[in-house]
Amino acid sequence: MSPSMLLQLLVSGLASSFVLLLTSLGLVIILGYMKVVNLAHTEMLMSGAFICYYVYQAAGLPFIVALLTAFAVSFLFGALVERLIICHFYGKMSETLLATYAISILLKQGALLLLGKNYKKVDYPVKAVFQWGSVYLESYKLVVAGLSVGVLLLTLLLIYKTKTGRMIRAAMQNRSMTESLGINTKKVDTLTFAYGMGLAGLAGAVIAPLSTVTYTLGESWLTNTFMNVVMGGVSSLFGTLASSVLIQESVSVISGLSNSVTAQIIVLLVVIVVVRLKPDGLFTAKERR
Amino acid sequence: MPRLKKVRQLPLNRWIDLALFLFLLSFPTWQNTYWVYIMSGIMAYMIFALSLDLLWGYTGLMSMGHSVLFGSGGYMIGIASAWANQADWIKFDQLPWFLALLSSPLGAFLAALLLPGLIALFIGLFMFSGKIRGVFFSLITLALAGIAELFVINQSRYTHGDSGITVTSRTLFSNADSQRLTDQQFYFVVLAFLLGSYLLCLWLVNTRTGKVLQGIRENESRLTYLGYKPAAFKLFIFVLSGMMAGLAGMLFVRVQGSINHSSIGINLATLVLVWVAVGGRGNLTGALIGTLLLQFSETKLNSVFSGISADFAQYWKLVLGLLLLLIVFVIPRGLIGVLLDYQQSRQDRDRKAAIMQKEVNRHGANP
Numbered sequence: 001m002s003p004s005m006l007l008q009l010l011v012s013g014l015a016s017s018f019v020l021l022l023t024s025l026g027l028v029i030i031l032g033y034m035k036v037v038n039l040a041h042t043e044m045l046m047s048g049a050f051i052c053y054y055v056y057q058a059a060g061l062p063f064i065v066a067l068l069t070a071f072a073v074s075f076l077f078g079a080l081v082e083r084l085i086i087c088h089f090y091g092k093m094s095e096t097l098l099a100t101y102a103i104s105i106l107l108k109q110g111a112l113l114l115l116g117k118n119y120k121k122v123d124y125p126v127k128a129v130f131q132w133g134s135v136y137l138e139s140y141k142l143v144v145a146g147l148s149v150g151v152l153l154l155t156l157l158l159i160y161k162t163k164t165g166r167m168i169r170a171a172m173q174n175r176s177m178t179e180s181l182g183i184n185t186k187k188v189d190t191l192t193f194a195y196g197m198g199l200a201g202l203a204g205a206v207i208a209p210l211s212t213v214t215y216t217l218g219e220s221w222l223t224n225t226f227m228n229v230v231m232g233g234v235s236s237l238f239g240t241l242a243s244s245v246l247i248q249e250s251v252s253v254i255s256g257l258s259n260s261v262t263a264q265i266i267v268l269l270v271v272i273v274v275v276r277l278k279p280d281g282l283f284t285a286k287e288r289r
Numbered sequence: 290m291p292r293l294k295k296v297r298q299l300p301l302n303r304w305i306d307l308a309l310f311l312f313l314l315s316f317p318t319w320q321n322t323y324w325v326y327i328m329s330g331i332m333a334y335m336i337f338a339l340s341l342d343l344l345w346g347y348t349g350l351m352s353m354g355h356s357v358l359f360g361s362g363g364y365m366i367g368i369a370s371a372w373a374n375q376a377d378w379i380k381f382d383q384l385p386w387f388l389a390l391l392s393s394p395l396g397a398f399l400a401a402l403l404l405p406g407l408i409a410l411f412i413g414l415f416m417f418s419g420k421i422r423g424v425f426f427s428l429i430t431l432a433l434a435g436i437a438e439l440f441v442i443n444q445s446r447y448t449h450g451d452s453g454i455t456v457t458s459r460t461l462f463s464n465a466d467s468q469r470l471t472d473q474q475f476y477f478v479v480l481a482f483l484l485g486s487y488l489l490c491l492w493l494v495n496t497r498t499g500k501v502l503q504g505i506r507e508n509e510s511r512l513t514y515l516g517y518k519p520a521a522f523k524l525f526i527f528v529l530s531g532m533m534a535g536l537a538g539m540l541f542v543r544v545q546g547s548i549n550h551s552s553i554g555i556n557l558a559t560l561v562l563v564w565v566a567v568g569g570r571g572n573l574t575g576a577l578i579g580t581l582l583l584q585f586s587e588t589k590l591n592s593v594f595s596g597i598s599a600d601f602a603q604y605w606k607l608v609l610g611l612l613l614l615l616i617v618f619v620i621p622r623g624l625i626g627v628l629l630d631y632q633q634s635r636q637d638r639d640r641k642a643a644i645m646q647k648e649v650n651r652h653g654a655n656p
Contacts, residue, residue: 037424039431085614093424094351098566098617101353105559105610112603219555223435226428261443264436272415272429279420 001256004134011135013252014245018145019207021244023221024228025151025237026199032234033172033192036086037093039100041200042225043107044074046218048204050111053120053213056205063125067205074201078194086193087186104218111215120213144206151199152237158195168192223264224251231271233281242282247271301632302574302625306487309577313480317473326472326544331584332479333541336486338564338576340533345562346570347494348526349506353427354434355534355561358405360441360553362535363542365404366464367454368447369397373464374457378449388447394462401539402532409531413524431555438554453549456542479540486533490573493529502526506571563609567616569623578625583609 001009027041048070056066081103089095128139159165170178171185179185204217211217224247232243247267254263274282313332317325337359345351369391371379390396390403412433416426441448448454458464459475470478493499504512505519512519542548551557560583568579587605594601620627 037428085618088618094345094349095617095621097351097353097424097427098562098613101559101562102610102613102617105606105613109603109607109610113600113607219435222555223432226432230425230428230432259443261436261439265440268429268432268436272412275421275425275429276415276418279418279422 005256006253008135009252009256010249011137012141013249015137015141015145016252017245017248018148019141019210020224020228020248021241022144022148022151022206023200023203024225024232024240024244025155026196026203027225027229028232028234028237028240029155029199030193030196031229033168034090034189034196036090036096036193037100038193038196039097040081040103040107041197042218042222043104043111044077044197044200044218045204045207045221045225046111046213046215047077047107048074048201048206049122049208049211049213049217050115050120050204051201052205052208053122056125056208057120057122067202070205071198071202074204075194075198077201078197079190081197082190082193087189090189108215108218115215117215122208122213124209140209144210147206151202152241155199156237164188164191223268224248227268227271230275231282233278235281239281246282300572301628302572305574305578305625305628309574309581310484310487313483317476322472325476327588329472329476329479329544330541331581332476332483333537333544334561334564334584335537335577335580336483336540337534337537338561338568338580339486339490339573340530340537341561341565342570342573342576343490343493343502343526343533344530345565346572346576347499347506348502348523350423350523350527351427351562352430352527352530352558353562354430354432354437354555354558355530356553356555356557357430357433357437358409358531358534359538359541359557359561360437360548360550361404361408361538362401363538363548363552364441364448364454365391365401365535366397366539366542367456367548369394369400370456370458370464371449371454376449376455380446385447394464397464398462398539402535405531405535405538406528409527410524413527417520417523417527431558434553434555434558438550441550441553448550451550453547455547457546459543459546461543475544479544482536482540486536487573487577494573498522498525503571560609563613565623566613567623569620569626569629572625572629575623575625579623582624 023045026044027038030036030038030041051070051073052066055061055069056063085099085103086096089099124138124140126139126143130137130139130142157165159168167178167183167185167188168191170181170183171188175185178188207221211220228240228243228247231247232240250267250270251260251263254266313328316328320328337355340358341352341355344355368388372384372388372391373394384392388400390400412429416429442450445451457469459469461478494502501512501517501522504517505522509519538548538552541552561580564579564583565576566579567575567583568577569575590605591601594604598604616623622630
């Protein structure tokens with residue numbers, strides 16, 4: 001492989017890392033703060049992409065409106081799902097997995113039956129392509145990277161600097177104590193879950209121009225997002241950032257050498273080994289016991 | 290008569306099992322060839338469901354990609370058969386070293402058991418350490434199912450890619466087209482394997498090992514304090530369950546006459562979870578009944594609705610999603626679980642009444 005090709009692979013790998021970061025954030029937050037594995041996450045991505053298609057591509061509204069709509073709709077859907085379904089199953093692993101799995105089936109089949117099997121294409125909101133020497137990069141990928149880092153920072157701000165974030169962290173650490181301080185932890189749960197789902201919808205809208213929008217879009221993200229969560233762990237969002245970069249860079253480079261499926265298999269094997277060595281994720285936050 | 294009493298106290302579900310096997314035994318005598326063929330497929334799926342029940346219901350390890358083990362077993366037979374009959378898509382003159390076992394019929398049979406076992410062994414060796422959350426096992430297996438489907442489509446040199454492999458030889462060992470059992474004959478082959486697998490499971494869960502497995506499900510750390518090594522038991526049951534799933538895959542391919550990527554991917558992994566969840570996990574009967582009920586109704590409804598809507602399969606998946614949600618909400622222990630709970634509560638009541646009666650007899654009418 002020539003050095004310029006390797007550089008190209010590394011650059012596009014880095015760009016995809018930020019996409020993966022954005023698509024996994026919601027999942028990590030829901031798992032980290034609520035101990036719930038949200039299997040409906042990737043189908044929420046798919047729904048977000050469809051919202052983006054209908055608001056931006058079909059209705060012709062500005063892209064930012066599509067992003068906000070996707071976030072808002074998924075946020076409300078998340079709140080509804082938490083209130084109606086998830087809140088009954090806290091602490092029961094099999095049940096939450098089955099319930100969120102059921103929701104994901106409903107979302108996917110609903111999309112298929114309501115919106116059809118046709119592929120839908122969403123145009124890039126910014127079309128310029130940057131070029132340095134032989135390395136190309138679509139400007140939209142830069143926008144996505146910026147958005148992704150922005151969302152990560154905003155989330156960190158929300159969790160560590162606001163009152164709501166303090167309540168979320170308190171509810172995670174000691175539920176009954178938090179309740180006895182007069183905080184409505186049920187509301188906090190709903191908010192956290194809705195925020196995670198909202199991020200999934202937002203991420204779906206962001207990735208819509210990068211992929212064809214169809215009902216199988218969720219499934220195509222499933223492997224990568226879940227591997228990312230397993231590898232990055234949930235104790236620190238920086239672990240997610242690091243594992244996003246690691247996974248996508250390796251997938252990108254190995255894809256260049258052979259093909260993308262082999263790349264994914266190798267990365268999955270590596271993830272399985274890494275989890276054994278570092279079961280709490282790449283960056284383990286020091287926990288007070 | 291103590292022995293009779295023991296029979297009467299047999300859990301309700303064992304009677305259901307007995308009735309089920311009698312039903313399956315008599316099935317070909319009063320049904321036509323088409324339904325015998327359908328039922329053979331369902332029975333192969335039942336073995337698959339049993340293997341998941343051992344893992345999920347008894348040990349508490351929820352494999353969300355069990356189809357990988359089923360499909361890898363099936364694909365071994367598929368490739369062996371395509372090779373033996375030199376299917377027109379085969380472009381290689383010699384089996385590569387990693388498929389060398391498939392050249393002989395017995396080797397293919399072994400490979401269909403060994404490959405799933407090896408996959409399970411590899412995942413298990415790394416995933417079953419005390420520090421890794423149980424839920425990561427579910428996520429990794431789910432990711433594996435997603436990748437496996439892409440893999441078999443991608444490796445079209447050996448798997449015929451998207452179109453899958455046609456397997457016309459319906460015998461246990463031979464892969465040659467000419468040797469073929471009838472639907473009826475093969476039905477009994479599958480039934481024998483189902484009965485064997487069921488008895489193996491039944492025996493296993495009542496041994497000491499089986500009790501340890503259930504201990505892992507209930508409280509893994511307490512088991513560690515008692516000196517057991519849960520990781521070794523988990524590895525054992527995962528490999529065994531994987532080989533059983535491989536057996537099911539092998540039989541299914543022979544019945545169905547074909548295998549494609551949907552038998553190894555998330556689709557089937559979802560289906561088997563729903564069967565076991567609906568029937569009820571952790572009692573073997575639930576896995577059998579859940580599979581029978583759902584697969585039978587799918588086939589039946591398909592024949593009714595396929596004339597009305599071409600999208601029946603998609604609506605059916607929607608129904609399965611709703612059903613899963615409903616089960617989790619209303620009867621999380623599944624259909625058979627509810628029956629068992631009912632029997633338990635009645636037995637408890639009877640026992641309580643008997644004790645009360647004894648007390649009354651001893652102390653007179655007014656204590």
